[in-house]
Amino acid sequence: xxxxxxxxxxxxxxxxxxxxxxxxxxxxxxxxxxxxxxxxxxxxxxxxxxxxxxxxxxxxxxxxxxxxxxxxxxxxxxxxxxxxxxxxxxxxxxxxxxxxxxxxxxxxxxxxxxxxxxxxxxxxxxxxxxxxxxxxxxxxxxxxxxxxxxxxxxxxxxxxxxxxxxxxxxxxxxxxxxxxxxxxxxxxxxxxxxxxxxxxxxxxxxxxxxxxxxxxxxxxxxxxxxxxxxxxxxxxxxxxxxxxxxxxxxxxxxxxxxxxxxxxxxxxxxxxx
Amino acid sequence: xxxxxxxxxxxxxxxxxxxxxxxxxxxxxxxxxxxxxxxxxxxxxxxxxxxxxxxxxxxxxxxxxxxxxxxxxxxxxxxxxxxxxxxxxxxxxxxxxxxxxxxxxxxxxxxxxxxxxxxxxxxxxxxxxxxxxxxxxxxxxxxxxxxxxxxxxxxxxxxxxxxxxxxxxxxxxxxxxxxxxxxxxxxxxxxxxxxxxxxxxxxxxxxxxxxxxxxxxxxxxxxxxxxxxxxxxxxxxxxxxxxxxxxxxxxxxxxxxxxxxxxxx
Numbered sequence: 001x002x003x004x005x006x007x008x009x010x011x012x013x014x015x016x017x018x019x020x021x022x023x024x025x026x027x028x029x030x031x032x033x034x035x036x037x038x039x040x041x042x043x044x045x046x047x048x049x050x051x052x053x054x055x056x057x058x059x060x061x062x063x064x065x066x067x068x069x070x071x072x073x074x075x076x077x078x079x080x081x082x083x084x085x086x087x088x089x090x091x092x093x094x095x096x097x098x099x100x101x102x103x104x105x106x107x108x109x110x111x112x113x114x115x116x117x118x119x120x121x122x123x124x125x126x127x128x129x130x131x132x133x134x135x136x137x138x139x140x141x142x143x144x145x146x147x148x149x150x151x152x153x154x155x156x157x158x159x160x161x162x163x164x165x166x167x168x169x170x171x172x173x174x175x176x177x178x179x180x181x182x183x184x185x186x187x188x189x190x191x192x193x194x195x196x197x198x199x200x201x202x203x204x205x206x207x208x209x210x211x212x213x214x215x216x217x218x219x220x221x222x223x224x225x226x227x228x229x230x231x232x233x234x235x236x237x238x239x240x241x242x243x244x245x246x247x248x249x250x251x252x253x254x255x256x257x258x259x260x261x262x263x264x265x266x267x268x269x270x271x272x273x
Numbered sequence: 274x275x276x277x278x279x280x281x282x283x284x285x286x287x288x289x290x291x292x293x294x295x296x297x298x299x300x301x302x303x304x305x306x307x308x309x310x311x312x313x314x315x316x317x318x319x320x321x322x323x324x325x326x327x328x329x330x331x332x333x334x335x336x337x338x339x340x341x342x343x344x345x346x347x348x349x350x351x352x353x354x355x356x357x358x359x360x361x362x363x364x365x366x367x368x369x370x371x372x373x374x375x376x377x378x379x380x381x382x383x384x385x386x387x388x389x390x391x392x393x394x395x396x397x398x399x400x401x402x403x404x405x406x407x408x409x410x411x412x413x414x415x416x417x418x419x420x421x422x423x424x425x426x427x428x429x430x431x432x433x434x435x436x437x438x439x440x441x442x443x444x445x446x447x448x449x450x451x452x453x454x455x456x457x458x459x460x461x462x463x464x465x466x467x468x469x470x471x472x473x474x475x476x477x478x479x480x481x482x483x484x485x486x487x488x489x490x491x492x493x494x495x496x497x498x499x500x501x502x503x504x505x506x507x508x509x510x511x512x513x514x515x516x517x518x519x520x521x522x523x524x525x526x527x528x529x530x531x532x533x534x535x536x537x538x
Contacts, residue, residue: 037352149371157366160352160359163343164414167315169335169367215353215398217372 008240013127017236017246020129020137024189024202025229027141031148031186032207033217033224034179038159041204042090043080043180046097048187048199050076052104055121055196060111065121066136070188072100077184081177124195124247126236137189144186151178156217193232194247201247202228205254212261227257274323278309282321282478289473289482291456296448297482298465299458300489301475302520307458308344310475311424314456315341328421335367340420342411344427348399356395356402356410360386363414385413389443405436412444423448423455429464437464462489463510476520489513 008014035044051069058068076096083089108115120128129137148155154175158165166172183203190202210224235249242249275285283306291297299307312318313325316332325332327339348354354362360382361374374382386395391409399407408428415423425444429437441457445468448455459465462472466485473482474489477498481488488494489511494502498515505512513520 150369153362153368153370153372154366156372157362160348160354161343161346161363161414163346164341164363165366166317167312167335167339167341167343168363211352215355216358217352217354220352 004237004241008237013129014236014240016129016131016134017126018233019134020126021193021232021236022229023134023137023141024193025206025232026225027144027186028190028202029206029210029225029228030221031144031182032203032228033210033221034148034152034155034159035183036204036207036211037156037217038179040183041200041208043093044183044187044203045200046093046100047073047076047080047180047184048191048196049097050100051188051191052121052196053100053107056104056107056111056114056118059114059117060107065117066133066188066192069191070140070185073184073188074181077180077182078177081173081180084173084176120195121191122195122197123245124191124193124198126193126232126246127239129192133192137192140185140189144182144189147178147182147185151175151182155179194250198247198251201251201254202232205251205258206231209254209257209261212258212265231257274313274325275321276306276309276313276318277321278306278318283309284475284480285478286323287475287480288323289480291454291473291482292471293454294448294452295470296445296455296468297457298462298469298472299456299475300462300465300472301460303460305475306478307460307475308426311341311426311456311458314422314424315339337418338421340415340417340423342415342423342425342428345404345407345411345430353398353400355397356391356399356407356413357382357386359399359410360395360414360417364417381417382413385416386410388416388447389413403436404431405433405439408432408436408440409443412440412447416447419451421453423453424458425455426458427460428457429459429461434464441465441468462513466509466511485511 009018035041051073054068054072055065058065080089080093083092108118154165154170158170158172158175162172187199187203190199194201206227207224210220210227214220214223231250231253235246235253238244238249239246274287276283299310301307309318313320314327314332316334316336361378362372364378364381365374383392386392389409389412391406391413394402394406395410399410402410412425412428415425423444428440428444432440441464444455444457457465457469469485471483472485472488473480474494474497476494479497481493481497489504491502491504494504494513500515503514505514
């Protein structure tokens with residue numbers, strides 16, 4: 001294995017891939033923990049999809065896809081945040097999600113030259129990450145983490161006990177919207193690795209696994225980050241060894257980890273509720 | 274004062290004063306407006322008409338002078354946060370920043386937990402506590418910041434008779450020791466009968482306040498609802514009936530407002 005790793009790291013694109021997944025793993029792991037805690041994973045999933053027409057639309061008018069991605073997802077994040085926890089929010093999000101994929105398809109129809117890139121946008125292309133993209137990932141990641149750090153305290157309170165938090169003066173709407181913007185920025189990060197369709201694999205699977213094996217929020221966030229990075233790195237090695245897509249391995253390991261820690265709870269002695 | 278919930282009027286032309294230091298049971302069937310009333314006192318909903326004075330001023334959101342315990346809700350199932358961490362989080366949860374508890378917040382949490390006798394309890398994960406144990410933790414949260422008024426929303430929900438008594442005694446003692454008024458919501462009136470100084474009965478969009486014997490009578494409640502109400506007293510318990518259907522009491526304890534709780538099998 002040691003030999004393999006040194007060989008792998010001889011390649012520039014592999015070094016970039018390891019660095020990119022490190023950045024994204026940290027961001028997705030931390031933000032994902034709060035996303036799972038709040039039960040808003042579907043919103044995170046949808047935000048990523050909105051990035052698809054963002055990327056293809058930006059390419060169509062000659063802009064950088066990552067700028068289009070960021071703009072669309074952040075706007076969608078604000079939209080979801082403003083919708084709040086309305087009863088029909090999931091339906092609205094689901095419709096916007098479908099509409100986004102449809103729009104993305106339409107943009108591709110007009111700009112066929114970009115079609116070859118479509119698979120990368122949808123499923124990610126971690127082995128094609130340039131040094132320049134690394135800097136963008138790092139900048140987005142730092143903004144996400146700093147913003148998360150600033151809102152984490154009221155966010156946690158509002159997530160666990162919304163009525164009490166509201167009564168004690170936490171602005172629920174503002175906190176929720178700010179968090180959705182943070183989620184939007186970190187999905188843009190995660191999309192570079194696993195694409196818009198598989199963002200769940202990095203944002204949700206490690207966080208949900210971490211929540212099952214930890215008790216405290218602090219250890220949960222750390223476990224989530226470690227799992228996300230570990231899953232991504234092992235996937236890179238496996239992809240190198242098997243020549244199968246990295247994104248496949250990330251989804252496979254993420255799913256495996258989650259089901260492995262969940263099985264005892266599902267089939268074993270039920271925890272008292 | 275009039276209150277509306279989701280555009281639907283809940284209470285109209287209601288007027289009452291809560292005497293300082295009194296233990297007041299807010300009673301009435303589900304949907305009578307108990308929670309909305311508490312939220313109005315907290316400054317979270319504005320009266321559709323009229324005015325509310327709380328401790329000598331207009332209600333202000335986030336006022337530390339009011340301690341609040343919302344109705345129990347399910348916590349995320351996968352998080353085994355300790356009671357102490359939960360209360361500490363509530364102590365400083367309104368500040369921005371990373372949730373690293375300060376010394377002051379930890380002390381405040383420990384002090385509040387001590388007052389409800391939950392210091393040991395609070396070391397255990399909150400999702401492994403029984404209903405009565407969890408209520409104590411939530412009451413401790415309401416005591417943070419040394420409030421001058423306590424608002425408790427359905428603390429008796431899903432508790433057995435023994436735990437109901439224990440919670441009522443605890444709240445009663447806290448109110449007396451601190452000389453603060455307690456507003457205690459319940460859709461069941463019998464557990465509270467002997468503990469409360471006064472009851473505020475909500476029903477039919479109106480309210481009546483006073484001692485139990487003056488308010489829970491056929492005459493007062495008939496006037497409140499605008500339709501015939503029978504009040505039966507048996508074995509020290511009171512049953513409020515409209516058209517021979519009990520509108521108050523145990524019959525409601527299994528179907529309250531869709532606020533899901535988990536102590537029933």
